[in-house]
Amino acid sequence: MKILLTSLNTKYIHSNIAIRYLKDTVYPKYKCDTIDFTINQNSDEIIFQIIRGKYDIVGFSTYIWNVEMTLEICEKLKLINPNLIIFMGGPEVSFNSKEIIKEHPYVDYIMSGEGEESFLKLLDYVHGERNDLPAGVVTMLDEEVVGNDIYQVVDLQNSEIEYTLDYIKDKKIVYYETSRGCPYNCEFCLSSSTGRVRFYPLERCLKDIKLFLDENVPLVKFIDRTFNFNKERSLTILKYIIDNDNNFTTFHLEIHPQLIDEDYLKLFKNARKDLFQFEVGVQSTNEETCKAIKRVGDFETIKNVCKEIMSFQNIHLHLDLIAGLPYEDLKSLRKSFNDILSIGPDKLQLGFLKVLKGSPIFNKAEQYEIVYDKKSPFEVISTKWISYMELQEVKKIEQMLDKYYNEGYFKNTINYLFENYYSDYYEFFIEIGNYWEENGYLFVNQSRDSLYKILKDFLIEKKFEEIDLLNEILTHDYILTNGKVPWFLNPKKIESGREHDLLRDEVVLEKISEHDVPAKKLIKNYIFIKYDYQIISDFKKEDLVLIYRIKDRKHYDITESWR
Structure with missing residues (x-):
């Protein structure tokens, strides 16, 4: 055969x-x-x-x-x-x-x-x-x-399966599991239907991880539903990854923050930047909703742990929120959105409830008056608590969130807007979403440059007093993301003759760690921009000159040498 x-x-x-x-x-x-x-x-x-x-x-x-x-x-x-x-x-x-x-x-x-x-x-x-x-x-x-359709479950301890080069050849992402099943019973999830947590032999897992590291796999995405459920085992794996780090591979893990203690935090704090990505399924901060879906976790504890991890500045944190859950109306969803975004995660994935066959919520759909698409992906259309049109508003929020927050292209601009204009984060995304809709942008593919242009036009229409400052922060974000000058934002470049002079200045060369390289060769690798505001510190109106290294997007303040 x-x-x-x-x-x-x-x-x-x-x-x-x-x-x-x-x-x-x-x-x-x-x-x-x-x-x-x-x-x-x-x-x-x-x-x-x-x-x-x-x-x-x-x-x-x-x-x-x-x-x-x-x-x-x-x-x-x-x-x-x-x-x-x-x-x-x-x-x-x-x-x-x-x-x-x-x-x-x-x-x-x-x-x-x-x-x-x-x-x-x-x-x-x-x-x-x-x-x-x-x-x-x-x-x-x-x-x-x-x-018969009896769901089959195997004994992983007796598994002889090991990863080989064939598994990972030519793949930028390798999906991997060290366990199956989930200790929790979240009603929207199929993992709640597959029984107890079972583990592969630890020795086999460490051997596989060594292969991934030796072969420089870019991203290993663990599909364990709660990686840190067994503390001793998960700490052993985490420490093994850190001790054998190849300075290249990233490991993506789904973790439960309630299980994170000082032992975990000590490991995380000393990990290489970008060695780990953590995903945390918060899903909702509405206590009645969490109780209904059997979601375990106190939001304040989750928030504190996530903020501690974020403070290390070496781990990408990805949080999840689900729209369409029981007892979550638009007002409650807005609060959940703002609560989660207040943590400042690198990414907030706003998803929509999928009513999956085999999940407990599938059997309660009628009770909750959940209307959902009968074809894949079985997504929620409306519930007893939230209407179709309200969910369409949330979909607009999702689009804007992905474009202006999750990609990280506008990090400094968005942070400034949040700190100075929008304490209600949801309000910003709905305002710019409405702006997109009113101007016919919503269902049209936009280039990355267009995203910057549209955001600038939106800020002008909103008549912010600090429009010149915001434009400079937007320029800074563009260069950090794209490694080139956004002429459409009208930045101020210094005179070309001054650029060569600065690249001969010992103070500048010391800052950028470039020595014994002629200025005429260095000039191709750097961008010089003059700002009227201190966009990397206190935002006061005061001259600032930054030099950007194109290859790694690093920037240096060379104002004193420029003066």
């Missing part, structure tokens, strides 16, 4: 670990090919590659973002080759497998839950080596659904 395991990932830089787990599980008895497609590829291109491979069996790893496209591909594959055996697995088919296989007869088998054990048995069944379907597998027989 020639077998293909595949999935439609969100981006080409991602890789699917599930199909590689299955491949390793059945080897050497069965040899499988793996292909990572993406949802951005043309479906006919994907179908052509599969048909060209002359496979007997094709298995799809299925998720909320790819289920619709996967089913369309499966249907066409079956039309082209009726003898092709197609099976599906993954979270998006694990909780309603009987329903899916009945409605989509071109799918031959569906596996529920973790497939490392059932997949081998399924291949034996297809190959005629066993007479009964394995647990967790359903199929159609004489127009009836047979088999």
Whole structure:
């Protein structure tokens, strides 16, 4: 049998670990090919590659973002080759497998839950080596659904799976897990349905991490639902990463701040900058909402821990907020938004409730009067507490948040606006969102330069008294982000002759750590800008001259030498 395991990932830089787990599980008895497609590829291109491979069996790893496209591909594959055996697995088919296989007869088998054990048995069944379907597998027989849809859970301690170069080759992001399951029971999440937390052998995890470090993987994204659930184990892994740091790889971890104590903080404080990224799912600061969804955590404690981590200035902090949860109306959501943003995270991901089959909230949708899209991604449309039009306002906020906060292009400008004009952060994003809508920008792709131009026009329309200062801060942000001069913001460059003189000045050369390099060579690597305000300190109206090194966006105050 020639077998293909595949999935439609969100981006080409991602890789699917599930199909590689299955491949390793059945080897050497069965040899499988793996292909990572993406949802951005043309479906006919994907179908052509599969048909060209002359496979007997094709298995799809299925998720909320790819289920619709996967089913369309499966249907066409079956039309082209009726003898092709197609099976599906993954979270998006694990909780309603009987329903899916009945409605989509071109799918031959569906596996529920973790497939490392059932997949081998399924291949034996297809190959005629066993007479009964394995647990967790359903199929159609004489127009009836047979088999069972019991969610399968495997013992990770006995797993022999180890990462190889094949897992990480040519991938900018490697998804990795040291555990499965979650100790909490958040009602919107499928992890609450998969039982207790189980761990892979620690030795295996350390060996895998060493491979990632040795191979200079850019980003390792742990998919453990709560990485720091087991303190001794997580501290061992964190310390191993720090001790073996290659000064390149970044590790992304989902953590629960309530479990962070002084032992963790000591480690975090001394970690290399950008070695870690932390994601914290706050979701809401409404106590009634958190109680309803069984979200564990006191916001003040979460806030204090997150602020402590932020104070180290070496760890990227990513916080999550979900719109459309029970008991959260627009007023409450606005407060949650402001509460979370007050922490000052590097990124605030504002998402919308997905009513997932298998999650407890799916069974309470009628009780909460949750109206949601019946097709993937099953996103909330309205609830008892928040209307469709109110959620559309929140979607506008989401767009502006991503453009003007999360990307980090406007960090200094936004911080100044927040500190001096907008104590209600939500108010800023709704105002600029309305400005976008009124001027026809909202549904049109905008270049990065356009984002700066639009923000400047917005500030002018708002008639801020400090428009000249704000324009200079915006100029500073642009150069730090783009490494070039934003002429459309009308910056003040100093005379070219003065630039050469300054690059011969010993004080300037000492500041920029450049010696024994002729000024005519250095000039290509630096930008000189004169400001009328002290934009990097107290914002007073006073001359300031900055020199920017283009390659690393570092800047230096050379005002005294300029004078």
